[in-house]
Amino acid sequence: MASTTLIQQADITSSSADTLSVDSRPSLVGLGRKEIAAHLETIGIEPKKIRMRTKQIFHWIYNYGVREWDEMTNIAKPLRAKLSDHFTLARPELVERQISKDGTRKYLIRMAPGVEVESVFIPDVSKTGALCVSSQVGCTLTCKFCHTGTQRLVRNLTAREIVLQVIMARDDLGEWPTTQENRRLTNIVFMGMGEPLYNTDNVGDSLDVICDPEGLGIGRRRITVSTSGVVPDIGPMGERTSAMLAISLHAANDALRTQIMPINKKYPLAELMQACRDYPGLSNSRRITFEYVMLKGINDSPKHAKELINLLKGIPAKVNLIPFNPWPGSDYECSDWDTIETFADIVNRAGYASPIRTPRGRDILAACGQLKSESEKKRASAVRAQAKAETESSALSDKG
DSSP states (O other), X not given: OOSOXXXXXXXXXXXXXXXXXXXXXXXXXXXOHHHHHHHHHHTTOOHHHHHHHHHHHHHIIIIIOOOSGGGOTTSOHHHHHHHHHHOBOOOOEEEEEEEOTTSOEEEEEEEETTEEEEEEEEEEETTEEEEEOOSEESOSOOOTTOSGGGSOOOEEOOHHHHHHHHHHXXXXXXXXXXXXXXXXXXXXXXXXXXXXXXXXXXXXHHHHHHTOTTTTOOOGGGEEEEESOOHHHHHHHHHHHOOEEEEEOOOSSXXXXXXXXXXXXXXXXXXXXHHHHTOTTOBTTBOEEEEEEEBTTTSOSHHHHHHHHHHXXXXXXXXXXXXXXXXXXXXXXBOOHHHHHHHHHHHHHTTOOOOBOOOOSGGGTOSTTOOOOOTTSOOHHHHHHHHHHHHHHHHHHHHO
16 A cells, blocks of 8 residues: 555645736735735725724634635625735645655645755644644755755745745635644644754744734744754843744764764754853743764764763753654664664653654654655656656557
């Protein structure tokens, strides 16, 4: 039985005509209040009414996920017609959606020509579900064990493009209105493509929309920003966002960490750990999560576990142990399960929670470290079509 479900754009019940057609009207979906207000000014909305109209539109977009102006029933018909003449509520193109056998969903979204990004919905995280969003297209960090690091950086994502990842996941999961009970998407983790702290302004602005109680309404304590260790921006990001912090650590001595994570040469462990100790709001109830990928024969010995314990002294912390997720061309292997459990036991006995993360979405390359959109490559649908044509051509040649 196939382990993935692949759904093409034409099969997805959305406003595909808006998504795929060329439309000179800007979409207001994904924008913050200030940006929406600025657009309303351009079409002659009375200045004294802009704040009210902005609030109405913002609420319909982010609380109800509306796709048509006529759904905004508390706005008069003539104004709805005017809004429709100038703006759309279109989403970007959903190029592909893949569903893993474990329920993980991976989305490939085309934000603009040549700009494609992946995000992943992981069910059953924190008792509900988490959306792993990207902050950049590609990455500059070249961590040796990470698939995303093999893709060149295309550009930073805008705040709107980060918000759109959440909206499109909500669309797919059928989770409108925002206020409905039993929602599955309740947590956001910035652990997708890119380094969030190389895009701090847009990440911060996106959270103002995502966390707005009159909109998407996801609490800031349900937001986790993960960094590979961009030390100067760790404190300012905490002040700006009040988000939970995760550190992509993976080694507890400078020599090894520099070997597998070149950023450590610029920001060594002593500086990184001091930035962690100084993180705004740090406490036992707001611990820092240290992510540690288990690489066979590289960082997984009892000696490495003890180094990690010494490194974390004095920091309210927990450790997520991540079995390495293979990807095409990787030089690494996942540590044996017994080795991972031994490592976890040592860290646990030192007083640090060290859960072993269950790999999710491996079969669709959606697991930690596997994301790579390759904006420059052909669409996967085109590749499959070409392969089918070549097979059919070969069959005809054999008959001939």
